[in-house]
Amino acid sequence: MEMKKKVIVIGGGxxxxxxxxxxxxxxxxxxxxxKNSTTGGRARSFSxxxxxxxxxxxxxxxxxxxxxxxxxxxKKVSDYYEVERLDPSYRVFFAxxxxxxxxxxxxxxxxxxxxxxxxxxxxxxxxxxxAKVKYDSSMSDFVWKPSLSISxxxxxxxxxxxxxxxLFSSFTAHAKKYFSNPKILQLLEFPVLFLGAKPENTxxxxxxxxxxxxxxxxxxxxxxxxxxxxxxxxxxKELGVDIRTTSNVQSIExxxxxxxxxxxxxxxxxxxxxxxxxxxxxxxxxxxxxxxxSYSKKYWNDRTMSPSALIFYLGVxxxxxxxxxxxxxxxxxxxxxAKSIYDEKNWPKNPLFYVCCASKSDTSxxxxxxxxxxxxxxxxxxxxxxxxxxxxYLHQCIARIKKHTGEDISKNIVFSQxxxxxxxxxxxxxxxxxxxxLSNTLRQTAIMKPKMRSKKVSNLFYAGQxxxxxxxxxxxxxxxxxxATEIEKYFKRNRN
Numbered sequence: 001m002e003m004k005k006k007v008i009v010i011g012g013g014x015x016x017x018x019x020x021x022x023x024x025x026x027x028x029x030x031x032x033x034x035k036n037s038t039t040g041g042r043a044r045s046f047s048x049x050x051x052x053x054x055x056x057x058x059x060x061x062x063x064x065x066x067x068x069x070x071x072x073x074x075k076k077v078s079d080y081y082e083v084e085r086l087d088p089s090y091r092v093f094f095a096x097x098x099x100x101x102x103x104x105x106x107x108x109x110x111x112x113x114x115x116x117x118x119x120x121x122x123x124x125x126x127x128x129x130x131a132k133v134k135y136d137s138s139m140s141d142f143v144w145k146p147s148l149s150i151s152x153x154x155x156x157x158x159x160x161x162x163x164x165x166x167l168f169s170s171f172t173a174h175a176k177k178y179f180s181n182p183k184i185l186q187l188l189e190f191p192v193l194f195l196g197a198k199p200e201n202t203x204x205x206x207x208x209x210x211x212x213x214x215x216x217x218x219x220x221x222x223x224x225x226x227x228x229x230x231x232x233x234x235x236x237k238e239l240g241v242d243i244r245t246t247s248n249v250q251s252i253e254x255x256x257x258x259x260x261x262x263x264x265x266x267x268x269x270x271x272x273x274x275x276x277x278x279x280x281x282x283x284x285x286x287x288x289x290x291x292x293x294s295y296s297k298k299y300w301n302d303r304t305m306s307p308s309a310l311i312f313y314l315g316v317x318x319x320x321x322x323x324x325x326x327x328x329x330x331x332x333x334x335x336x337x338a339k340s341i342y343d344e345k346n347w348p349k350n351p352l353f354y355v356c357c358a359s360k361s362d363t364s365x366x367x368x369x370x371x372x373x374x375x376x377x378x379x380x381x382x383x384x385x386x387x388x389x390x391x392x393y394l395h396q397c398i399a400r401i402k403k404h405t406g407e408d409i410s411k412n413i414v415f416s417q418x419x420x421x422x423x424x425x426x427x428x429x430x431x432x433x434x435x436x437x438l439s440n441t442l443r444q445t446a447i448m449k450p451k452m453r454s455k456k457v458s459n460l461f462y463a464g465q466x467x468x469x470x471x472x473x474x475x476x477x478x479x480x481x482x483x484a485t486e487i488e489k490y491f492k493r494n495r496n
Contacts, residue, residue, distance in 0.1 A: 004029040005272040005491055006261050010249050013041020014473055015464040016277030017232040018069065018480025023275065024239035025073060026488050032236065033247040033264060036427060040229035042435070043473070048413045050367040051315040053374060054226055056435075057473050058356045059326070060219040063210050065474035069481070073235060080231030082222045086361065089218035089448065090326035093404045094183055097331075102187070104217055115182035124214075127178045127188075131211035138208055143469040146482050147446040148453055174204035176293065181282045186330050196306025196439030196471065198338045205444050218326065220361050228473075249278070252287045258459050273459040273490060275483045280450050280466035282429035287392075292382075294455040304444060306436035306471055307341050307378035308421050312394050314373040315366070315415030319355065322405025324370075327355040329400055337378075342439075345380040347389065353397055354378045373409070379433035394418070404479065436472075437465030445470075452483055463485050 005028045009020045024030045038044055042056035060066075060083065069078050077083060087104035094100070104108045110121035117123075175188050189199045191209040221227040226470030236243060244264075252274065253261040261268045276283040281300050284293045330351040340348040356374040359366040366372040375397050389425050394416070402408045421433025438444050454460035463483035469475040 002495075005271060006031070007273050007275065007487060008033065008269060008271040009275045009277055010262070010283065010463065011276065011278035012036075012039035012233075012243065012245070013262040014043060014232070014476035015229070015480040015483075016275070016475045017229070017236055019277055019463050019484050020236050020241045020451050020480075021073065021232065021239055021273045022237065022481045022484030023487055024241050026484065027273060028272075028487075028491075030236075030239075030241045031269060032241055032243045033249055033262070034243070035429075037246050037250045038229075039233045039243065039245065040226065040377060041428060041458045043225050043229050045226035045229075046225060046313075048417070049315050050420045051313075051370070051372050052224065052226075052365045053313045054224045054356075054358070055224050055311075055313075055419070056181065058111070058358070058374060060221055060225065060228075060256045060473075062216060062474040063219050064216075065477060069477050070235070072481075073239070075235065077231075080234065081227035084222065084361070086218045086220055086325050088324055089213070089265065091324040092183075092187060092328045093331050094186075095331045097404060099404065100183065100187070100341045106215060108212060113181075113184055113187075116183050117179060120179060120181065122182060123178040127175070127207065128211055128215060131207040132215070134205050135208035135211045138205070142446065142480055143448070144482060145468070146452050146486055147449065147468045148451060148486075150447055155355065161167045169375045171202040171204050171206055172200040174207060175199075179428075182264055185405070186334060186383060190328060190330070191336065196436055197304070197441050198335075198342055200351055201342075201441055203440070203445065206440065214396070219324065220358070221363060222364075224358060224362070224365060225473075249287060252276075252283070252292075252457075252460070254288070254457055254460075257292075257457055259457055269353045271459075273461065273487050275463055275480075275487065277480060277483075279429045279431055280462050281431035283462070286429070287459075288477055292454075292456045295307045295450060300431065304342075304439040304441055305434045306439050308381045308383070308424060308433045308489070309419075309435040310377045310379050310390065310393055310428075311419040312373075312390075312397070313373065313377040313415070313419070314409075314413050316371040316373055316409050316412050317367075317369075317373070318409070319369060320371050320373070320401075320405065320407045320409060321358065322407055323355060323357045323401075325357060325360045326487045327357065329353050329355065329397075330406070331400060331404065341378060341380045345382060347379060347383060348377070350396075351377045351393070353400075355397075355401065378435075379420075380420070381434045383421055383433070385422065388489070390420065413445075421489045431466070437470065453486060459490060460491075 007023045007028045009032045020032045044055045088101035114121045192199045318468040323332045352375045359372040424430035426435040461483045463479040
């Protein structure tokens with residue numbers, strides 16, 4: 001009888017948990033190491049003064065990805081947590097002090113945008129029909145590729161689909177073929193902001209995100225996004241994964257181009273293979289010796305990063321009228337803000353920002369009559385933030401919430417905590433303090449991302465937002481599964 005292989009997963013975020021579950025299902029002995037005191041990575045949560053905050057991701061899109069993941073283990077999402085579709089999906093505030101609620105019902109949404117631009121309902125049908133083709137093709141063919149070699153895409157169907165995906169035209173140019181109203185264009189460009197590039201530099205294939213947004217909808221797991229973490233952690237334990245938190249990896253030992261040991265706080269753990277689901281740059285530059293690194297410092301310095309974020313967690317001791325669960329403040333110039341992130345690398349003067357008020361849907365996350373408020377400002381990576389800088393941005397956000405809703409919360413904040421680059425680096429070894437990984441530009445798509453398999457170490461694999469498929473919760477879950485599949489292939493190749 002063949003002995004079990006020992007697989008070590010570094011990092012307990014969505015990618016690491018997904019990889020650990022998948023590798024355990026394959027019959028391996030799996031050890032998951034997490035430097036923080038809880039699993040979840042950026043999706044951790046904390047509670048203070050009766051308020052519970054999701055620390056990072058707050059959008060639950062592409063619900064079928066979560067369902068498919070649990071189905072692979074004979075489970076259902078409902079075995080672990082309850083999800084509901086939000087209606088409206090979110091509210092958008094514009095510069096003219098109007099706002100638009102995005103209805104969950106598609107026909108109602110068409111009626112709303114028809115008010116903004118005559119004929120836009122029919123244009124949306126055509127735009128989203130094409131977006132659905134991209135979504136279906138990407139989900140079935142492209143995103144599940146490990147993207148280790150161009151030969152993976154030498155397939156007539158895939159080549160044909162690549163043209164349908166519009167990899168070589170920009171999102172902005174594509175959207176303007178259908179719409180001219182600036183508010184509609186802002187709505188469509190919103191998901192692109194978090195993909196990490198200006199819309200004019202983002203491939204038109206990412207209109208598939210508009211299909212995910214408008215058609216598949218925005219959902220909420222009761223109790224917050226941390227419920228997904230709890231579910232995946234519980235599943236991992238059911239599958240026999242040994243999860244060790246507060247376990248800081250110091251180095252990865254390599255002999256004859258193979259990982260032999262992972263060193264945790266001076267303790268050696270042997271490994272037949274490793275999946276590094278922690279920050280890719282950190283693993284390469286800090287845990288491996290120079291001769292075992294796939295990429296140079298220059299390579300990393302030349303990468304185009306998605307934004308970092310300045311986040312505020314606020315406990316407010318009153319109800320706030322005028323906010324929905326998800327709120328986008330598009331009341332300033334998007335192009336000027338994007339320029340500050342991607343071109344100037346400076347703090348934005350008048351940023352767009354996002355407000356999550358989960359207590360609108362879930363009374364468990366705040367005391368009675370109170371609100372749980374999460375504010376996120378996308379900002380450039382590599383910045384440093386003083387307390388004064390943070391206080392100024394919080395003041396600006398509060399003022400603009402008051403301007404659009406009439407609600408002044410400045411005297412009702414009973415708890416306030418901020419989070420930015422320094423915390424991302426401290427808690428996650430995040431490269432340049434990034435929040436979302438690499439930008440999804442054409443030059444950083446698929447085979448042009450950092451490789452999932454090390455070029456120098458045969459049994460070292462990577463998962464997470466700095467490799468394929470890319471940033472976001474569903475892609476992270478997929479990334480862990482793909483990495484585990486590559487581990488399985490590696491073991492089969494090296495059986496003898």
